[in-house]
Amino acid sequence: MLLCVVIQGVTLINANITPHWHQRKMHVLAPIVALFLLATTAFAQVFDAEFIRENLPSLSRSKGVIRLNDQNFQKLVGGPRDYHFVVLLTAEAAQFGCHLCKEFGPSFDxxxxxxxxxxxxxxxxxFGIADFSESQATYRGLDLTAAPNFxxxxxxxxxxxxxxxxxxxxFPQVDNLEVPAGxxxxxxxxxxxxxxxxxRWDKLFSAILTIAGVGVGLVVFKKQLKVFFAKRNVWAAATLVLILxxxxxxxxxIIRKTQxxxxxxxxxxxxxxxxFSQQIGVETQIIALTYALLAFCVISLALRAPSLNTGSKQVGVTLALCIVILVAYSFLLAKFHIKNGGYPYHLLNIF
Incomplete structure (x- = not known):
């Protein structure tokens, strides 16, 4: 605005002076005007940068996170600037189907x-966040075809x-993304x-209700629980589950938060x-079930088979249990080859 007024003033002055004076003084006035324009432009750039710098927190979409779009991205990120800018380029709209975007958004906040x-x-x-719905030109300028980008x-x-x-x-393959991001x-x-x-107030209330429920159950079913926990088989089963x-x-x-x-x-x-240093959840469950099957067969072979009435039943049950043990243990050895390719032993080569 100030620049426009100055230009208009110079034009009016030139219109009201004689051509002779204009010719004599133009070589003096032109450098002055040029210097003034350069100074005004530099001041405007500095003022604009300082204004953006001082008002960054007021642009937040939530506490500490600035909403970026195609209009302000280059001004805030492009520079010159004396600050770090932590930017999340995401696509949280449902039509994009970006599950990691929705998962990491709260972590970024x-x-x-x-x-x-x-x-x-x-x-x-x-901190700033640029969603694809508001920053499509920015995504094209950054040559991005996937999200999120941190x-x-x-x-x-x-x-x-x-x-x-x-x-x-x-992005690592862990559940608690804010830790490596931090x-x-x-x-x-x-x-x-x-x-x-x-x-987490919900966890507090849940813990209170759980403790109260357990306390009431112990009081109400005191006698029944005492008889139940006095049984040897109960403790044997609980111990076996923990071992597996x-x-x-x-x-x-749990410690590594594996996939x-x-x-x-x-x-x-x-x-x-x-x-040996890698593992996922599903293989843990498969191995645990295999061990459980082997434990069941061994216990049945030691306790159940000898108690059968006839010899033919004993032979049949024993043979069936031994076959299951052979197949299950062959499966374990085959999977152990995946963890250690140089392991030389195997039983039935069917897996």
Missing amino acids: LLAASYLTDHPDSDNVF WIFPPTEKNIPIGGEHYKFS NFIREVTGKDFKIHYPF MFVAGHMYN YIVADGNNNPVYFVGG
Whole structure:
């Protein structure tokens, strides 16, 4: 606006002076006007950058997360700027069917809120999210064909093209994505912060109701429970279940938060993965069931078969149990070959 007024004023002055004076003074006035225009443009750019910089928090869609689109992406991310910009490029609309986008969206909000809890003044780190529905031109400029994408743009002293220097986060196959994503932010920005999870009132109420229900059950069924837990078979069964869980690797799945099932390159399900340091949930369940079947056969062979009335029944049951044990153990050895390809032993080569 100020620039327009100045130009109009110069035009009016030139219109009301003599041509002779105009010719004499033009060589003096032109450099002054040019310098003024350059200074005004530089001031406008600095003012615009400072305005955006100071008003970044007010653009948030939620606490600490700025809503990016095709109109403001280049202004906020392109530079020049003295701050890191943590950007999630996502596609949360139902028609895109991006399950990871919906899964990681709340984690991204949690990371932004947690960072601002430890850094209320931002310390030159800002968070933004660009959804495909509002940033299609930005996606084309970044040459993106899939979502989500989690990038961090470092500070820059110059205006960089869209999709310039950035650090890319590779999504691991874990459930708790905010932990590796938080480590990625700390590593790139050099800013330390803790993830502040919101208090789960639903879990508190659930725990209270569970404790109350168990307490009432112990009081009401005190005598029946006392007789039940005094039985030897109950403790034997409980111990056997726990042994099968630990031997099959259930605790490993809980600690490592492994996937339940994976797919190969042709999108076919894989039930067993190679290597001793890798495991998935479905193979744990299959191995546990196989061990349970073997335990049942061994216990039946030791306790049930000898108690049968006739010798023919004993022979028949014993033979059937031995066949099941042979097949089940052959299956275990075959799957062990997947974990250790150099293992030389096998029984029935049918798996």
